[in-house]
Amino acid sequence: MGFKSKARKKRAAADAAAGRTGKDKKEEFEGQVRCNVAGCDNFADKKIGGRRLAFDRAADVWGEDGIEGQSRRISVCKSCYREWKKAKKDDMDEWS
Numbered sequence: 001m002g003f004k005s006k007a008r009k010k011r012a013a014a015d016a017a018a019g020r021t022g023k024d025k026k027e028e029f030e031g032q033v034r035c036n037v038a039g040c041d042n043f044a045d046k047k048i049g050g051r052r053l054a055f056d057r058a059a060d061v062w063g064e065d066g067i068e069g070q071s072r073r074i075s076v077c078k079s080c081y082r083e084w085k086k087a088k089k090d091d092m093d094e095w096s
């Protein structure tokens, strides 16, 4: 109580001022991992279908400029992973 609840109130007020009340927004999954595909801001947590891809393999589909971050393995969200899988499949179709 005391200080802590006061601080929380203050923060809520700041959120409201910034338009972050969140009341009229539906509850969204709050993830820990961001999708590394440029322009995508979905979460890439494992439990919601996110995947880890080697940078090079991801760059085959999005290009190096299409990927945020420089790590050797990147995180992609479920829908980006689908996109990636589809692109890779098309690749393979061309080869067969």
Ligand SMILES: [Zn+2]
Pocket: 035, 036, 037, 040, 041, 042, 076, 077, 078, 079, 080, 081
């Ligand atoms: Zn994504």
